[in-house]
Amino acid sequence: MDIALFGNPNTGKTSLFNHITGSYEYVGNWSGVTVEKKVGRIKQTNRSLIDLPGVYSLNPLSKDERVASLALLENEAEQILNIVNADQLERSLYLTTELMETGRPLVVVLNMVDLAKRHRVTINLERLSNRLGVKVFTTVARKGDGCQDLIDFLKNEPTNHPSSFSLNYGEVIESAIREMESVMAQKGDTPRRWMLVQYLNDNGMICDLLDEKFPELRGIRQKADEVLRETTGKRIDDVIYETKMAYIRDVIADTCVLTKEKEVFKFTAFIDRIVTHRILGIPIFLLLLFLVFQLTFDWLGTPMSDLLDQWLSGPVTDGIQKALDAMGAVPLIKAVILNGIIAGVGGVLVFVPQIFILFFFISLLEDSGYMARVAVVMDRLMEFIGLNGKAFIPLVIGFGCNVPAVMAARTIEQPKERLLTILITPFMSCSARLSVYALFVAAFFERHQALIVLSLYVLGIVVAILIAKLFSFFLKNEKSYFIMDLPPYNVPQLKSLLRSTWDKGKGFVRKAGTFIFGGTVFIWVLSYFGPSGMDVPIDKSFMAIVSSVFAPLFAPLGFASWQAVSALITGFLAKEVVVSTMNVLYFVPKGVTLSGLLPHYFSPLAAYSFLVFVLLYTPCLSTVAAIKKETGSSKIALFSIAYSFIAAYIIAYVVYILGRWIF
Amino acid sequence: MLISIVLGILIFAYATWMVISFIKKSRQGRCAACALKDSCDSGCSAVSFEERQQILSSTTHHTK
Amino acid sequence: MKLSEVKINEKLRIEDFGDMDSQMRRRLKEMGVFEGKSVKVVRYCPLGGPCLLECEGQLFGIRKKDTLCIKGELV
Ligand SMILES: Nc1nc2c(ncn2[C@@H]2O[C@H](COP(=O)(O)OP(=O)(O)O)[C@@H](O)[C@H]2O)c(=O)[nH]1
DSSP states (O other): OOEEEEEOTTSSHHHHHHHHHOOOOOOOSSTTOOOSOEEEEOTTSOOEEEEOOOOSSSSOOSHHHHHHHHHHHTTOOSEEEEEEEGGGHHHHHHHHHHHHHTTOOEEEEEEOHHHHHHTTEEEOHHHHHHHHTSEEEEOBTTTTBTHHHHHHHHHTOOOOOOOOOOOOOOHHHHHHHHHHHHHHHHTTOOOOHHHHHHHHTTOHHHHHHHHHHOTHHHHHHHHHHHHHHHHHSOOHHHHHHHHHHHHHHHHHHHHEEEOSOOOOOHHHHHHHHHHTOTTTHHHHHHHHHHHHHIIIIIITHHHHHHHHHHHIIIIIHHHHHHHHHHHTOOHHHHHIIIIIIIHHHHHHHTTHHHHHHHHHHHHHHHHHTHHHHHHHHHHHHHHHTTOOGGGHHHHHHTTTOHHHHHHHGGGOSSHHHHHHHHHHGGGSOOHHHHHHHHHHHHHHOGGGHHHHHHHHHHHHHHHHHHHHHHHHTTSOOOOOOOEEEEOOOOOOOHHHHHHHHHHHHHHHHHHIIIIIHHHHHHHHHHHHEETTEESOOGGGSHHHHHHHHHGGGGGGGTOOOHHHHHHHHHHTTOTHHHHHHHHHHSOOOTTOOHHHHGGGTOOHHHHHHHHHHHHHSSOOHHHHHHHHHHHTOHHHHHHHHHHHHHHHHHHHHHHHHHHHHHO | OHHHHHHHHHHHHHHHHHHHHHHHHHHTTOOTTOTTTTTOTTTTTSSOHHHHHHHHHHOOGGGO | OBGGGOOTTOEEEEEEOTTOOHHHHHHHHHTTOOTTOEEEEEEEOTTTOOEEEEETTEEEEEOHHHHTTOEEEEO
């Protein structure tokens, strides 16, 4: 039997999921990290656990929240594991009452009991379990405390009684429910009470579903609403809400002792005073980014990359060369291995240290809870361009990889804002592009590596904002609203940080071994063969011939060499390929690195213009596919290819012209 | 010579296979580079919201 | 008194949400902010940016224009 995990956003669902299924998911200290249901196997059992996006109620506002409600409608969630934030009992239990109404067997997991303890809240578990009529467990999902008990319980295939929970909403509502039930029964349907309560509560999804089959219900609802307004002056959904809240407050009064009035933790309040400062908020964010790049490039990353590079181009290449000689391999094979694979794949792999360091710090910022603050600080800016601060979260995820970022846009409630966010996400500089920057800053801007990279990241954000502003004139305006939950700060844990760094970074390594490897071999083939046969001078290869056709197009941007153009063309498949293509195409003599060679082909200004172009041009194939999938429209996907190419061209051109004018 | 042929076949076969499977995966919208892809049994988003909505509206089991 | 007129570190007991957008209001309710609750203003962000509020030990941010709708009494 499948169990579904329900809970408010940011209550530790993903952490719990990881602990009891033994798989590893992405954990972030902000709302909206889980956007699509994920399935895992509960440890020591063969039962599945479905992780659903966090919701506050069964009444969905955004696309990802619908996934959770649908799981109930589709009977996917046969049993429910309801994770409750012990530190925010009142609002967490709201969802619990809605879930209990569905009648599904339910287990409550009180998470974050450590925070509740720090807030001096004591909860009488036995009492709570009795009052709710369900089994209650306590956990600290961040550390894994209590998870084993839960596994043990789930392991024994508990014969969980369906809950018979129901609240009395007062005569008007109850009689409306009875009336609706009889209408539905007449048409041969067995009505489910919870759906009717949701219907009366104006749950858009359920309304659409029921209205279609039972048009009579609308009238019943309206009538009840009118009666209520006349007699009590309240709206029907308010009455339902208040009834639930009264029940919850009663339960809490009965089971919890609060020894002190709740306050935001001192530490959290202190940090917040600084990072959400009126004036310093945004500068602090930029400064943090700068520091991260400083560490990624100057202080830690580049020295490590250099070592790796020396090792690869020295002993490793020599060793393989000797081995190939000893085996008597033909020149073709030697060339594909040494000039193709080692140059191309190795050229990407040397940037692994930088990528991992960057991911480590991104994970650190995410896990700490700082990102939610950034979303608040950025909201004003985002509002100006017709988006809300929440859209900043997909954008930040985009710094890792644009694909999950496009998917994360589902957490945005308004369709127009979602579309806008999806369209501008590809301008967020993903880690694949980082390898291109790393190559070029080492070659051209050794003194100011972090600053140059920061400028590119910021340029990406600025262009995204300007383009969003431009588009917002064409898209119909919708009401936009913004509420952002700010969780207490977490002291980062090294173990989970390393895990999440590895999880993000390993994709990069794997891609190097799989796709980059394949792509590199093909690029090498195209550069080794030409119309006149094998082993042609590289200028006469197919690659050169094809790319030369397009090269003049890029002359105004400062880089018209056919190699650069080839790199851009192949880079559409994945942006790391830009680096591997360059390594294959620019013949690098022994003892020289590509960074040492590049200044012969680019002026520093042209190099910067090239980086700007790489940052902004056409999103990679996977991102385009994700855009198509998320928007359900090939037109939008094609549009995103075309407009970002044009934007990249114009901006790189402006940068190049301005640069020439200044220097 | 034999070794060269074997190596050649291995390299080119692997490369072709990788490129094809990558492009196939990307075109499906499966997240080739997605951080979650491994641990995610549902294949990131096996069924999109719209498809699901369609499935839903074409069946009636939900009101039973 | 409107929430937008409340000074930093002062608390307002909410009496009415006025004509706040219904979705916004629902979300606030679901997050445990409704009539009868007290909210403290923690910070106003610059340039008419969002306002940080605290309600029962929980922090959240909402937009300035929404603080105009919330009315209540100082406590
Ligand atoms: N103090 C504390 N923090 C927790 C606990 N469980 C999870 N967290 C943290 O809360 C944040 C949100 O967790 P996550 O699993 O991503 O929540 P989700 O959004 O519900 O999936 C993360 O920073 C976790 O480390 C807990 O029991 N105690």
